[in-house]
């Protein structure tokens with residue numbers, strides 16, 4: 001789910017420096033990243049923001065839909081600052097994390113129809129696609145060939 005504001009999101013005046021730092025790092029990271037990864041990226045840039053602040057900032061950014069959230073099956077929550085401003089979905093490479101922003105296509109109509117059918121007032125929907133990108137597929141194929149050649 002994603003409606004993205006292009007400016008630095010306004011979350012009140014407190015901790016503005018930290019928030020700006022988190023948003024800037026998110027913009028640099030192209031892949032969906034965990035709070036820990038984002039925290040490490042901040043440290044690498046010598047920006048001192050506590051992990052708790054990173055968590056809280058990401059949560060409030062997600063609440064105002066300034067960042068996209070991916071809930072992984074292992075319970076991990078990943079965040080990404082997407083470039084598409086309108087509502088979109090994601091195609092994510094499970095090996096390298098490469099992410100493509102894709103339109104929902106028939107998912108949009110289907111979600112609306114199902115909600116209507118059950119008299120639900122729709123508040124949102126989620127549909128992400130996971131797979132392996134061409135680059136990672138080639139790496140896997142090569143590794144397999146090497147393996148069979150060796151044997």
Ligand SMILES: [Zn+2]
Nearest residue numbers: 002068082101
């Ligand atoms: Zn997105």
Ligand SMILES: [Zn+2]
Nearest residue numbers: 093096133136
């Ligand atoms: Zn990949």
Ligand SMILES: [Zn+2]
Nearest residue numbers: 088104107108
């Ligand atoms: Zn959608």
